[in-house]
Amino acid sequence: VVAAVAAMKAGAKDDLPKGDLTEGALRRAVGNAMEMGMLESRLAAQRRALKAVNHDQSRKNRELRSFYHVVSHELKTPLTVIREFTAILLDGLSGPVTRDQCERLGLVRDNCDRMTTMIDDLLDFSRLEDGKLAIHPEPLDVGGLALGVVQGLEPVAEARRLALSGAVAPRVPVVRADPARIRQVLHNLVANALKFTPAGGRVHVTVVPGPGPAVAVTVEDTGVGIPPEALERVFERFYQVAGDPAEHPGGLGLGLTLCRGLVALHGGTLQVTSTPGRGSAFRFSLAIAGPQPREPRPCPRS
Ligand SMILES: Nc1ncnc2c1ncn2[C@@H]1O[C@H](COP(=O)(O)OP(=O)(O)OP(=O)(O)O)[C@@H](O)[C@H]1O
Ligand SMILES: [Mg+2]
Numbered sequence: 001v002v003a004a005v006a007a008m009k010a011g012a013k014d015d016l017p018k019g020d021l022t023e024g025a026l027r028r029a030v031g032n033a034m035e036m037g038m039l040e041s042r043l044a045a046q047r048r049a050l051k052a053v054n055h056d057q058s059r060k061n062r063e064l065r066s067f068y069h070v071v072s073h074e075l076k077t078p079l080t081v082i083r084e085f086t087a088i089l090l091d092g093l094s095g096p097v098t099r100d101q102c103e104r105l106g107l108v109r110d111n112c113d114r115m116t117t118m119i120d121d122l123l124d125f126s127r128l129e130d131g132k133l134a135i136h137p138e139p140l141d142v143g144g145l146a147l148g149v150v151q152g153l154e155p156v157a158e159a160r161r162l163a164l165s166g167a168v169a170p171r172v173p174v175v176r177a178d179p180a181r182i183r184q185v186l187h188n189l190v191a192n193a194l195k196f197t198p199a200g201g202r203v204h205v206t207v208v209p210g211p212g213p214a215v216a217v218t219v220e221d222t223g224v225g226i227p228p229e230a231l232e233r234v235f236e237r238f239y240q241v242a243g244d245p246a247e248h249p250g251g252l253g254l255g256l257t258l259c260r261g262l263v264a265l266h267g268g269t270l271q272v273t274s275t276p277g278r279g280s281a282f283r284f285s286l287a288i289a290g291p292q293p294r295e296p297r298p299c300p301r302s
Contacts, residue, residue, distance in 0.1 A: 197223030
């Protein structure tokens with residue numbers, strides 16, 4: 001009886017025919033309600049199990065992130081020491097070095113720098129995932145910053161026989177952004193463009209006002225391009241478009257994840273358009289900083 005009452009409360013009455021209530025109909029309604037009750041409690045148990053699995057998975061993810069955060073930190077210290085001593089040897093401070101030794105020490109230094117960049121990317125990535133990556137926005141001349149990045153990467157472009165250029169439109173307003181982080185974004189985008197453009201190609205950076213109260217930054221190349229199905233995936237962590245392994249330029253596949261995350265922290269979006277075999281263009285915009293310095297106006301004639 002108790003079960004029947006519970007079953008009726010659970011909804012058996014909905015199935016009861018109006019008018020005559022036969023014993024058979026009541027039995028069926030009670031049976032249905034009991035089955036429904038059982039299904040509901042099974043569903044609730046499955047929901048609880050799923051929640052526990054999710055909880056366990058996020059705990060494991062957190063542990064993994066904190067593990068590679070610690071490992072990355074630990075790797076940085078010996079790497080810095082190797083870099084420092086290599087620089088001392090290269091500068092001849094421990095005695096004269098031959099041209100051959102210089103070349104090899106240069107290789108050690110460059111590889112230390114590559115590893116430092118990868119470790120810094122991993123550290124930034126784990127901070128980003130944990131929502132702990134903070135930006136420090138200030139009024140910024142993003143045009144000047146972009147030209148600085150272009151200038152800094154000119155030796156790389158030259159070594160790869162690529163034409164690298166930058167153009168800033170007149171009267172680009174000052175934006176509000178974190179200079180170090182926007183430099184990192186631009187450096188990543190231009191480095192990618194140089195990496196994925198075969199010799200003889202072009203990489204061009206433009207900074208123009210708009211749309212709206214913003215400034216748009218574009219990094220265009222005439223490189224290998226990205227297939228349509230990979231256009232969104234390139235922003236996923238560790239994702240790299242499959243290519244000839246012998247020609248693959250390496251890297252962790254974190255650069256664009258960081259770029260998109262950093263632009264998002266500034267309130268913008270990083271977007272890409274590409275034509276396979278012809279090139280790609282990565283674009284983002286930054287909001288302009290409060291009141292802008294005024295253009296000198298002509299004196300009104302009386
Ligand atoms: N300008 C580009 N042209 C063609 N493909 C690109 C371009 N930029 C990125 N990609 C593709 O997107 C993938 C992800 O880029 P991302 O910068 O995240 O990683 P990565 O450059 O491979 O490694 P990392 O930046 O960590 O050194 C690249 O491996 C490449 O396949
Ligand atoms: Mg990259």
